[in-house]
Structures are given as structure tokens and as C-alpha cells.
Amino acid sequence: MLQSLIRRSRRILMTVDAVGGVWRYALDLARELAHGGDSIVLAGLGPEPSEEQAKEAQAFAALAWLKTPPDWMTRNEHDLEMLPQELRALVRDYAIDLVHVNAPTQAVGLDVPCPVVAVSHSCVVTWLHAVRGQTVDGAWGWQKDRNRRGFDWANAVIAPSRSHANMLEACYGPIAGLSVVSNGTRQGPKAERREAVVLAAARWWDEGKNAATLDQAASLTKWPVFAAGPLQSADGQRANFSSVIPLGSVCHDEVRLLMARAGIFVSPSVYEPFGLAALEASTSATPLVLADIPTYRELWDGVAMFYDAHDPRDLARCIDYLSYDAQYRRRLGEAAARRARKFSPARQAAAMHDIYDRAALAVAER
Numbered sequence: 583m584l585q586s587l588i589r590r591s592r593r594i595l596m597t598v599d600a601v602g603g604v605w606r607y608a609l610d611l612a613r614e615l616a617h618g619g620d621s622i623v624l625a626g627l628g629p630e631p632s633e634e635q636a637k638e639a640q641a642f643a644a645l646a647w648l649k650t651p652p653d654w655m656t657r658n659e660h661d662l663e664m665l666p667q668e669l670r671a672l673v674r675d676y677a678i679d680l681v682h683v684n685a686p687t688q689a690v691g692l693d694v695p696c697p698v699v700a701v702s703h704s705c706v707v708t709w710l711h712a713v714r715g716q717t718v719d720g721a722w723g724w725q726k727d728r729n730r731r732g733f734d735w736a737n738a739v740i741a742p743s744r745s746h747a748n749m750l751e752a753c754y755g756p757i758a759g760l761s762v763v764s765n766g767t768r769q770g771p772k773a774e775r776r777e778a779v780v781l782a783a784a785r786w787w788d789e790g791k792n793a794a795t796l797d798q799a800a801s802l803t804k805w806p807v808f809a810a811g812p813l814q815s816a817d818g819q820r821a822n823f824s825s826v827i828p829l830g831s832v833c834h835d836e837v838r839l840l841m842a843r844a845g846i847f848v849s850p851s852v853y854e855p856f857g858l859a860a861l862e863a864s865t866s867a868t869p870l871v872l873a874d875i876p877t878y879r880e881l882w883d884g885v886a887m888f889y890d891a892h893d894p895r896d897l898a899r900c901i902d903y904l905s906y907d908a909q910y911r912r913r914l915g916e917a918a919a920r921r922a923r924k925f926s927p928a929r930q931a932a933a934m935h936d937i938y939d940r941a942a943l944a945v946a947e948r
Contacts (some may be wrong), residue, residue: 591619595672596689598624598639599652600631601816602785603858604703605682606834607765609639611934614766614927616642618935623676625669627652627688627720629816636835646672647695652689654763655816659724666691679700681940684741686726686732697898697941700736704855707731708749712853713790726754733757737941738763740934744878749855761937764881765856766930767922768864770837771842780901781844781868783810783837783859786828787820790853792873793821798827798894803901805845810837842866846904849873850889857881861925863919869911871900885917 594615598608612622622643628651632638639645650665665688673681673694683689686700707726710716718726733739739760741747747762780800784791786809800807801824810829814820832840841847847863848871854860857877860870863883872878873891887904889896904911926931 589620593621593623593668593677593868594680594682594938595623595625595676595678596682596935597684598626599628599684601652602692605631605635606767606858607703608684610765610927611930612639612768613642614931615934618931620677623672625672627665628655633652637916640939644676648939650757653685653725653728658721658773660729662687662690662728662899670694678794680942683732683736683939686727688718688734689736690728690730692735693945697737697938697945698735699738699740699922699937699941700732701740702729702746702750702855703743704853705744707753708855709790709853711753713842730754733760738937738943739873740937743877743880745880748876757775763930763933763937764929765858765861766925767858767861767865770838770862770929773842773866775843775867776845777843778805778905779843780805780846780871781810781840781863782807782826782848782850783832783841783863784851785815786811786813786823787815787819789819790851791821792850792852792891793823793826794849795892795894795897796850797823797826799850799897799901802898803905804896805901806841806899807848808844821903831867838862839868841868844868846871846901848897848901850897851875854878859887861922862869864915864922865910867915867919868915869904872899882918882921886913887914887922 587907616622623647626647648668680696683700686702689698689700692698696877705720706722740763742765744762772818807826809826810832812831841863847868849860850873854877863876870886872886872888874888887900889900
């Protein structure tokens with residue numbers, strides 16, 4: 583009886599921001615959950631979405647924008663003080679059955695009569711560990727403490743890969759209720775024709791995306807290298823390209839078309855808790871050349887080419903090797919596309935439902 587009640591359609595409150603990869607993660611998951619009968623309320627933090635983004639979200643969810651910024655845009659912890667109150671108001675107004683926060687910091691102090699599930703997509707602590715080999719201190723020290731409290735507050739914690747889950751526990755210690763649910767994505771467009779170009783896509787101002795290595799490699803390759811994505815952040819961080827051809831910010835659907843036309847897709851990132859862009863490219867059977875980091879090995883070993891993440895010559899060698907061998911490109915792309923079928927939105931939503939069920943049962947039994 584209890585199990586049948588837990589399996590009913592839910593009213594889910596899910597936090598988002600309109601700037602990073604969390605937006606695409608949340609919309610793809612929320613769309614699938616809504617398709618399965620759940621009602622979704624998206625609670626946004628930070629800069630408001632574009633008209634195009636808002637229109638996409640409102641096709642299947644209610645959209646509310648909060649005054650609180652996401653943690654990575656804050657000056658200190660005090661900037662997050664009003665978040666529990668803002669989320670509680672939405673829980674009350676929409677009669678929410680479950681809260682899904684897309685940052686553990688957002689779970690802290692969230693005293694609500696329903697389960698709270700926290701997903702760790704990334705954080706400054708694991709970013710510093712992976713990108714600079716440093717630990718958090720000084721002005722960012724509060725972030726580690728608040729994330730730790732968020733892990734402890736939530737009824738379930740999710741990482742998008744086993745590699746990221748391992749890094750979380752290496753940085754924070756054991757995390758109760760930590761599960762892995764891989765991201766999912768919709769099928770990409772099919773390639774009607776391929777162009778002799780390399781494509782990469784990321785927020786290039788982020789040091790972890792490793793723009794410098796990509797740019798150095800582009801000066802050595804036969805094929806031109808194009809980069810989709812912003813070069814500058816809202817707070818002034820900037821990447822510069824001299825050999826890569828920057829495309830700037832490109833709408834999501836256009837990026838998917840570019841992925842389908844490119845002869846090779848490259849991700850030079852040294853920090854990827856999952857790496858959604860590589861998955862998106864693979865659904866169009868675009869061959870992958872990836873930095874040799876634990877996440878990419880976990881997800882794509884055997885169906886991608888890997889290079890030393892800090893060696894632009896190694897990256898250039900991989901690109902040139904593929905550029906001369908159309909048959910190998912096709913085989914590698916088809917292998918990546920087969921692997922990508924494991925990461926469907928339907929499978930992701932089913933796994934999330936299992937965790938939602940367990941979180942609800944834990945709350946009911948308290």
C-alpha cells in the first residue's frame with residue numbers, strides 16, 4: 583500500500599540557474615518527469631533566463647524566479663540566507679511533494695514537510711582539487727562547510743558519475759545516501775553531411791575547460807578548430823583564442839546541429855563531473871577526442887580517443903590521426919552513439935524516481 587502511494591505522480595520543486603549546464607540538465611530531466619505524469623515547478627536563481635529559455639521551460643513546467651543568487655555568484659554565505667524562506671513559500675503555494683535542489687548548499691536549513699534530494703553537479707572544492715590541486719581556504723572556505731551541511735541535511739545525495747562521487751568523498755569525507763545517476767540527453771540530429779572541421783563546446787572562461795591547451799593544439803592541426811560558447815563570464819573571467827575560431831554563445835539547438843556536422847568533437851576539460859557536451863555530440867555519432875580524466879574514462883573508455891589533458895601536441899596528434907582516416911572516424915562515432923543509448927532521459931528519470939521513492943520512504947518512516 584505504501585509503495586503504491588509513493589509511486590503516485592508527484593509535484594516536484596526543482597532549482598535551476600539559466601547560466602550553466604544545470605539549466606540543460608534540469609530541463610531535460612524535468613521534461614521527462616512531466617511526460618511521466620509529475621508536475622514540475624522550476625525555481626530559478628541568478629540571472630533571469632532569456633525569452634527563448636523561458637518559453638522552453640514553460641512548455642512543461644511552472645517557472646518562478648527567486649531573489650537569491652546561486653552559490654557560485656555569492657560574496658559570502660549571508661547572500662544565501664533568504665533561500666530557505668523563498669523555497670518554503672513555493673513548497674506551500676504549489677503543495678510540493680518533493681524538493682530537488684541542484685546544489686547541496688541549497689538544502690541547508692530547508693525545513694519542509696517533504697523529502698529533499700540534492701544533486702552535486704560541481705563545486706568550488708572539487709574544482710580546485712581537480713584543476714589546481716589545491717584545497718579550499720580563505721574566502722571560499724564557507725562553501726566547503728555549507729556543502730557538507732547540505733549533504734547531511736538532504737534525504738538523498740546524487741552525483742552524475744562514479745568519478746565525481748569518489749572525488750566528493752575524497753574532499754568531504756563519507757556522504758550518507760550518496761548515489762550515482764548519470765545525466766541523460768535527447769537524441770541529437772543525424773548528420774546529413776560531415777565537414778572537415780573540429781568542434782568544441784564549453785564555457786571557455788572557466789579555467790577547468792582548458793582553453794589554452796585547445797588553442798595550442800589548433801595551431802598544429804590540419805583541420806580548423808571551432809569553439810562554441812562564451813569567452814567571458816559575468817564577473818570578468820576571460821579566455822582568449824588565437825588559433826581556435828570562436829563562435830561565441832550559440833543557442834542549444836544550433837550547437838546540436840554543429841555537433842552533427844562536425845567531423846570530430848573535442849573536449850579538453852580537466853574538470854568534468856559528467857561532461858554533457860560529449861554525450862550530446864555522441865548521440866549524433868560524432869567521433870570523440872577527450873582529455874584523459876577519470877570521468878571521461880569511466881563513461882567513454884573504448885569508444886573515444888583520449889589524450890594527455892595537458893599536452894597540446896598529443897591532442898593535435900589525435901585530431902590529425904582521425905582527420906586522415908574517414909573509416910575510423912565513422913566506426914568511432916558509431917561506437918560512441920551506441921554507448922550514448924545508455925544515457926537516455928527515460929533511463930535517467932527512472933533512476934531518479936527510485937531515489938525519490940527511497941527518500942520519501944525515509945521521511946515517512948521518521
